[in-house]
Amino acid sequence: xxxxxxxxxxxxxxxxxxxxxxxxxxxxxxxxxxxxxxxxxxxxxxxxxxxxxxxxxxxxxxxxxxxxxxxxxxxxxxxxxxxxxxxxxxxxxxxxxxxxxxxxxxxxxxxxxxxxxxxxxxxxxxxxxxxxxxxxxxxxxxxxxxxxxxxxxxxxxxxxxxxxxxxxxxxxxxxxxxxxxxxxxxxxxxxxxxxxxxxxxxxxxxxxxxxxxxxxxxxxxxxxxxxxxxxxxxxxxxxxxxxxxxxxxxxxxxxxxxxxxxxxxxxxxxx
Amino acid sequence: xxxxxxxxxxxxxxxxxxxxxxxxxxxxxxxxxxxxxxxxxxxxxxxxxxxxxxxxxxxxxxxxxxxxxxxxxxxxxxxxxxxxxxxxxxxxxxxxxxxxxxxxxxxxxxxxxxxxxxxxxxxxxxxxxxxxxxxxxxxxxxxxxxxxxxxxxxxxxxxxxxxxxxxxxxxxxxxxxxxxxxxxxxxxxxxxxxxxxxxxxxxxxxxxxxxxxxxxxxxxxxxxxxxxxxxxxxxxxxxxxxxxxxxxxxxxxxxxxxxxxxxxxxxxxxxxxxxxxxxxxxxxxxxxxxxxxxxxxxxxxxxxxxxxxxxxxxxxxxxxx
Amino acid sequence: xxxxxxxxxxxxxxxxxxxxxxxxxxxxxxxxxxxxxxxxxxxxxxxxxxxxxxxxxxxxxxxxxxxxxxxxxxxxxxxxxxxxxxxxxxxxxxxxxxxxxxxxxxxxxxxxxxxxxxxxxxxxxxxxxxxxxxxxxxxxxxxxxxxxxxxxxxxxxxxxxxxxxxxxxxxxxxxxxxxxxxxxxxxxxxxxxxxxxxxxxxxxxxxxxxxxxxxxxxxxxxxxxxxxxxxxxxxxxxxxxxxxxxxxxxxxxxxxx
Numbered sequence: 001x002x003x004x005x006x007x008x009x010x011x012x013x014x015x016x017x018x019x020x021x022x023x024x025x026x027x028x029x030x031x032x033x034x035x036x037x038x039x040x041x042x043x044x045x046x047x048x049x050x051x052x053x054x055x056x057x058x059x060x061x062x063x064x065x066x067x068x069x070x071x072x073x074x075x076x077x078x079x080x081x082x083x084x085x086x087x088x089x090x091x092x093x094x095x096x097x098x099x100x101x102x103x104x105x106x107x108x109x110x111x112x113x114x115x116x117x118x119x120x121x122x123x124x125x126x127x128x129x130x131x132x133x134x135x136x137x138x139x140x141x142x143x144x145x146x147x148x149x150x151x152x153x154x155x156x157x158x159x160x161x162x163x164x165x166x167x168x169x170x171x172x173x174x175x176x177x178x179x180x181x182x183x184x185x186x187x188x189x190x191x192x193x194x195x196x197x198x199x200x201x202x203x204x205x206x207x208x209x210x211x212x213x214x215x216x217x218x219x220x221x222x223x224x225x226x227x228x229x230x231x232x233x234x235x236x237x238x239x240x241x242x243x244x245x246x247x248x249x250x251x252x253x254x255x256x257x258x259x260x261x262x263x264x265x266x267x268x269x270x271x
Numbered sequence: 272x273x274x275x276x277x278x279x280x281x282x283x284x285x286x287x288x289x290x291x292x293x294x295x296x297x298x299x300x301x302x303x304x305x306x307x308x309x310x311x312x313x314x315x316x317x318x319x320x321x322x323x324x325x326x327x328x329x330x331x332x333x334x335x336x337x338x339x340x341x342x343x344x345x346x347x348x349x350x351x352x353x354x355x356x357x358x359x360x361x362x363x364x365x366x367x368x369x370x371x372x373x374x375x376x377x378x379x380x381x382x383x384x385x386x387x388x389x390x391x392x393x394x395x396x397x398x399x400x401x402x403x404x405x406x407x408x409x410x411x412x413x414x415x416x417x418x419x420x421x422x423x424x425x426x427x428x429x430x431x432x433x434x435x436x437x438x439x440x441x442x443x444x445x446x447x448x449x450x451x452x453x454x455x456x457x458x459x460x461x462x463x464x465x466x467x468x469x470x471x472x473x474x475x476x477x478x479x480x481x482x483x484x485x486x487x488x489x490x491x492x493x494x495x496x497x498x499x500x501x502x503x504x505x506x507x508x509x510x511x512x513x514x515x516x517x518x519x520x521x522x523x524x525x526x527x528x529x530x531x532x533x534x535x536x537x538x539x540x541x542x543x544x545x546x547x548x549x550x551x552x553x554x555x556x557x558x559x560x561x562x563x564x565x566x567x568x569x570x571x572x573x574x575x576x577x578x579x580x581x582x583x584x585x586x587x588x589x590x591x592x
Numbered sequence: 593x594x595x596x597x598x599x600x601x602x603x604x605x606x607x608x609x610x611x612x613x614x615x616x617x618x619x620x621x622x623x624x625x626x627x628x629x630x631x632x633x634x635x636x637x638x639x640x641x642x643x644x645x646x647x648x649x650x651x652x653x654x655x656x657x658x659x660x661x662x663x664x665x666x667x668x669x670x671x672x673x674x675x676x677x678x679x680x681x682x683x684x685x686x687x688x689x690x691x692x693x694x695x696x697x698x699x700x701x702x703x704x705x706x707x708x709x710x711x712x713x714x715x716x717x718x719x720x721x722x723x724x725x726x727x728x729x730x731x732x733x734x735x736x737x738x739x740x741x742x743x744x745x746x747x748x749x750x751x752x753x754x755x756x757x758x759x760x761x762x763x764x765x766x767x768x769x770x771x772x773x774x775x776x777x778x779x780x781x782x783x784x785x786x787x788x789x790x791x792x793x794x795x796x797x798x799x800x801x802x803x804x805x806x807x808x809x810x811x812x813x814x815x816x817x818x819x820x821x822x823x824x825x826x827x828x829x830x831x832x833x834x835x836x837x838x839x840x841x842x843x844x845x846x847x848x849x
Binding site: 025026046103112202248 | 598601602603604605606609622624625678681682683684685686688689690691692693694695696697701704723724727728731735765769772773776780814817818819821822825826
């Protein structure tokens with residue numbers, strides 16, 4: 001691995017640039033949403049402008065219940081995601097490398113995948129009530145498929161020439177996975193992780209909203225029932241921010257793990 | 272390595288097996304033999320109708336009867352009924368029509384006590400609204416038009432149909448579309464629906480937006496209509512009638528107290544909802560009689576059959592205590 | 593003989609699971625978990641040809657319309673964004689922000705913008721499905737082979753030709769992965785879009801069964817959703833084979849038998 005210190009000066013400048021650009025994008029978006037209700041494109045009573053939402057958000061931050069709900073949402077999200085990712089990776093590697101397993105499970109996977117998690121809500125409530133566990137089950141169910149499909153494709157898509165090379169070097173199955181399969185599949189896996197993380201967040205909030213397990217989603221529901229429109233949007237804003245942060249963190253991890261891949265190298269190379 | 276696999280099997284088992292829920296998670300309350308209070312979980316919706324149970328809990332009406340009450344809010348009957356049936360909750364709150372429908376499908380439920388009633392007069396806690404300039408003057412003009420209801424197949428659409436019928440129109444010609452309360456006033460203003468039926472606090476929002484009230488459908492459905500009820504599973508009713516009795520007594524005391532202490536009700540609503548103080552002061556409150564108005568529930572059952580929600584009248588006497 | 597083996601593989605595991613479910617749930621007293629035999633019975637009673645015409649087909653056409661729009665939009669936007677590093681950096685936070693909105697919350701916003709009707713439901717489906725396609729397209733476009741890219745530059749292949757033959761073709765395996773993931777999402781969103789402001793549709797019918805406590809009918813609807821998922825993904829597989837024939841052939845050629 002190239003020494004990190006030698007790379008650092010060039011990377012820092014570009015990272016500042018990317019952060020600034022990203023921030024600009026968000027600010028521009030916020031401005032659009034500030035202006036739109038005020039000029040009447042959307043009714044102002046039901047789609048408050050950004051400034052009002054921000055004010056309500058600051059008020060929310062003052063309340064202990066908000067932070068408890070936020071922590072609860074993050075915990076549910078993280079637990080569900082962790083289970084889904086590990087299960088998806090393990091089973092994905094298995095299915096991706098053994099075509100016969102893939103063929104045997106193909107129809108089952110195709111059948112289970114499109115079952116909407118929302119349709120399973122009554123069953124999940126019967127099993128776990130309105131505790132976070134029900135929401136975690138929904139999250140695992142949805143995020144698992146994202147991870148599984150990506151890992152399966154990644155493993156199945158390994159460069160056959162590289163596999164043959166590994167065979168001629170007589171690498172054992174564990175070494176083959178470690179040196180050939182895993183690095184080759186890694187971009188797919190990282191995309192899978194990113195998608196699974198995003199889906200997990202969506203299902204966490206949706207589950208909390210519909211089932212009523214504690215968390216941000218439930219706060220959104222209570223605000224909706226109380227007709228507190230600004231609070232609803234303030235909480236949705238928090239959800240959006242969480243989505244952005246999660247993506248940022250995973251992107252960072254991606255950059256670190258995949259610095260050798262053409263996608264990242266091409267962008268760092270020629271301007 | 273073991274845990275993820277087990278978690279995976281759980282996720283797959285959601286569809287593949289069916290018997291999971293039967294045995295393990297059943298935490299029905301044990302009889303209070305030794306003087307320890309019973310841990311009771313009640314599922315409610317975060318709306319003003321359930322203010323009495325919150326008030327009763329605060330005043331100690333439950334704890335003095337040996338009930339350690341935990342209140343959990345859920346989004347609606349779809350979440351509460353399964354939880355009560357599986358024993359996650361001991362008691363739940365639901366509107367009368369949904370309970371009748373459940374009973375007609377042989378859900379093993381049993382009503383324990385009253386939930387809330389309409390005020391019985393035009394100034395009710397719910398209303399049917401149209402735009403101020405709408406050609407619709409009274410409920411019979413709704414024939415052929417679209418009305419927004421927050422959920423279908425419950426007391427909302429049944430009551431609106433009752434209003435239309437009472438006014439001389441044909442209720443089967445009225446179209447309903449499901450729309451959550453927060454969206455209704457906006458949809459009405461934009462002309463996407465012709466009328467909306469809202470409860471507090473959305474009624475205040477409708478009034479503030481200048482909408483015109485053409486009926487109080489809960490009043491039209493039946494005199495002093497029982498809108499919602501508290502219920503339990505038939506299993507709990509059979510296994511622990513003493514707990515059910517104590518809960519019912521505590522509830523009746525809470526209902527009577529709430530009915531006569533409107534200010535305290537308005538205050539406690541602020542603790543479990545996010546309704547702002549100004550709206551809370553202006554809202555019309557429901558009535559909370561301690562006893563169920565059985566005739567009104569019967570009227571609802573008859574209406575449900577006439578409206579085509581049910582093919583035959585359910586066993587109302589078997590459902591009510 | 594081979595065909596027999598392939599059929600066996602395809603239905604083996606499902607048969608075992610279904611049989612397990614059947615016997616496990618037989619005689620179940622649980623209100624929300626009826627016996628499989630009850631559900632199958634309800635299936636036959638509920639999903640008549642009329643039901644299909646009134647409820648299922650309108651939902652299906654909205655589903656397909658939303659899905660194809662999402663794929664088109666995702667590929668077009670994804671290619672544009674993937675090609676330009678700065679636009680990706682500007683837009684990515686906004687995209688991730690929008691994408692995190694939970695679908696039940698999207699529906700009211702869509703209603704605000706597009707009213708009540710088919711348009712809104714399609715909008716919800718598009719808004720949810722576009723993300724896997726978009727993200728995968730961006731990734732696929734970013735990761736194009738440098739040698740091929742340089743070759744194109746040497747031959748001065750630019751513009752639309754370059755887009756079609758280099759960029760999109762190189763990214764197509766990933767685009768297809770994205771389209772694949774968007775398919776079950778489309779079904780989920782179709783159901784969610786019919787949870788509000790609807791008065792017909794497959795998702796609406798299943799939801800109303802739940803409201804009316806008609807539980808076996810509700811589960812039969814869930815089964816139908818799964819079956820639709822299988823059929824759609826089979827169709828997808830056929831389409832993929834013709835679209836990516838060159839890719840699979842290339843990979844197979846590189847492998848020794």
